[in-house]
Amino acid sequence: DAGVTQSPTHLIKTRGQQVTLRCSPKSGHDTVSWYQQALGQGPQFIFQYYEEEERQRGNFPDRFSGHQFPNYSSELNVNALLLGDSALYLCASSPLGPDSTHGYTFGSGTRLTVV
């Protein structure tokens, strides 16, 4: 059973560019959340998608946007990249419901470096 799959694993972008990160959730999971983990920090919640809509959002600017497809996979887009966007981006999937937090499965992340 495949867990959460993220692509690419590493990425280098230039300041001002745009980037798209991809996530395939665990089989049976319909909710996808994205987290940003800066070096030496804990992950910070960016947003969550369910039924192809943004369900919750953390304290991130509008440069961060996302999308969820009918097959539950998701994309994270970041526009006008800043040096401070360099981080590990983690995707987590879960089955929505009262026990959804218990069901969180994380991917191995995409390491984004902005130069």
Next chain:
Amino acid sequence: AQTVTQSQPEMSVQEAETVTLSCTYDTSESDYYLFWYKQPPSRQMILVIRQEAYKQQNATENRFSVNFQKAAKSFSLKISDSQLGDAAMYFCAYSDYNTDKLIFGTGTRLQVFP
């Protein structure tokens, strides 16, 4: 706003010994979840243990157990019979009962020496 604090940036333990990682949190909610996650060099966050705030009994998972003190807003993780494979970053996390958004602490790096 809820916060999670881990005051130990690094801890070390000898193989087969016991180590305790500390975590405190702040919330005005009465119902919530607390978690310990392990992040090895592979970067994937792995759930170690979960505690529901309404349960007074401390959660245990094999060699891992917690000391949950609701009034003190403290949630420590005890690892017994430490193994080399336990070496990793450990993150304490909080979630409100009605949302599955996780709020993480800054982590504790655990080293295990043979």
